[in-house]
Amino acid sequence: MAENCSHDCSSCGENCPSRDAASLKKAPHPMSDIKKVIAVVSGKGGVGKSMTCALLASVCQNKGNVTAIMDADITGPSIPRMLGVNKRAMGSENGILPVVTDGGIQLISMNVLLENESEPVVWRGSLISGTVLQFWTDIIWTGVDYMFVDMPPGTGDVPLTVFQSLPLDGIIIVTTPQDLVGMIVQKAVNMANMMNVPILGIIENMSYVKCPDCGRKIPVFGESRVDATAMEYSIPAVAKIPVDAALTEAADKGKIETFENGYLTEFFDKIVAQLKK
């Protein structure tokens, strides 16, 4: 242990036995109350991670749980638009409050903090990671049963910061049939093992297109390998979301919360069952 140990490993370069994964965790705002935290990750951008995260949070909220989304995708924040949020976050003397969607989801995102949401965020990685940490430490989250963290794609600075600093209860991986799913899952599994966080489920987005005439599921982007991959890595829950023009429209119109589809209902129940174990 360093001579003048402050017990804050994040501000200390010493490599001593007290530096373990648990010691890097950050405390949330003293007025926050967050029961479970789930990170939604993907190997690359554009696979529909944010859309899936918004959909999953909507299922969660519609089932009567107090739900929150932390949009950690600082440079590409698309969740507010998908949930029809145009408001800006407000501060109180105690801290910053998240915005609340029409359906009641608490949400923080770079877009609800920027004065002009079309402003690009051109920051270095360390500043971005710091902002994500502040989403955890400076925002007052009230009575949250489940918080979903929309992670930036890949395994860069921000995902690492989130893994190290937030008390994650589990991870959900989003892929598409074109992905090198085995490699992406392997990376996520390695990261999850390193941080001692379970992988709760995997979602294959754009899995198929449903023929409007006969209802047959056509695997336009190739045959799905998600079931085999989930089995290989003992991932308990699997969901498949089709390419659905109604979903694109709902996302574009900010109506994901009220989009009735059932794509993730069963999946969500399986996730919750694991968290209750």
Ligand code: ADP
């Ligand atoms: P990511 O977060 O992985 O970069 P997004 O969630 O922002 O990707 O999705 C990219 C775009 O693709 C969005 O416009 C979204 O509405 C659309 N999209 C995602 N999944 C589907 C789907 N299954 N069917 C139709 N459109 C989809």
